[in-house]
Amino acid sequence: MPRYGRLAGDNFKNLAALLFFMGLILGMVAANVIFKDYLDQVGLLGDIFLQKYRYTEIDGPSLLVYLCKTRLPAVLILIGAGCTGLGVFFAALYCGWMGFSAGMLFAMATIQKGLSGMVVVLAALLPQYLAYIPGMLLIFYGIMNRRRRLQNGHNHRGVNLQYAILAVLALAVLIAGILSETYVNPIFVKKILKNY
Numbered sequence: 001m002p003r004y005g006r007l008a009g010d011n012f013k014n015l016a017a018l019l020f021f022m023g024l025i026l027g028m029v030a031a032n033v034i035f036k037d038y039l040d041q042v043g044l045l046g047d048i049f050l051q052k053y054r055y056t057e058i059d060g061p062s063l064l065v066y067l068c069k070t071r072l073p074a075v076l077i078l079i080g081a082g083c084t085g086l087g088v089f090f091a092a093l094y095c096g097w098m099g100f101s102a103g104m105l106f107a108m109a110t111i112q113k114g115l116s117g118m119v120v121v122l123a124a125l126l127p128q129y130l131a132y133i134p135g136m137l138l139i140f141y142g143i144m145n146r147r148r149r150l151q152n153g154h155n156h157r158g159v160n161l162q163y164a165i166l167a168v169l170a171l172a173v174l175i176a177g178i179l180s181e182t183y184v185n186p187i188f189v190k191k192i193l194k195n196y
Contacts, residue, residue, distance in 0.1 A: 027103020
């Protein structure tokens with residue numbers, strides 16, 4: 001176990017990146033091989049959808065409630081799982097899932113719109129992902145660091161207090177991301193779509 005503890009504590013960003021990129025590649029392959037016919041029918045980036053989005057008025061408070069309901073439960077479960085022996089497993093699974101989702105999204109954009117679809121997807125991810133990525137890295141670091149410190153015999157109370165502080169900080173960063181996704185992202189995406 002010492003080798004795992006060293007990897008988790010010192011190179012958590014490398015592990016998170018590896019799992020994310022493995023998921024990314026699997027998502028792209030799945031979109032191109034398994035789901036290609038389905039994605040062609042969905043038309044998420046179709047002209048009608050993009051035209052409607054350009055002129056749709058976004059209801060900020062309703063979007064905020066929706067985003068909190070969809071984003072926060074998984075994060076809270078991940079933080080809770082970090083307090084158990086399964087925390088590292090759930091963190092790894094979540095990293096892979098995030099990569100898989102991104103791979104599907106990028107592949108779908110490329111299948112439907114080519115490189116211009118990639119521009120729309122990148123616009124849709126900003127600026128909230130500038131908060132989501134650091135927030136999730138804080139959680140992953142907290143989970144892996146907690147595991148390593150407990151394995152090395154550190155005081156449970158101190159380890160758990162540090163983990164709680166990191167979790168609260170990560171939640172604050174993620175909530176900032178949700179707020180930016182609610183109130184800044186729609187304006188940004190509409191500006192991109194007007195030039196699309």
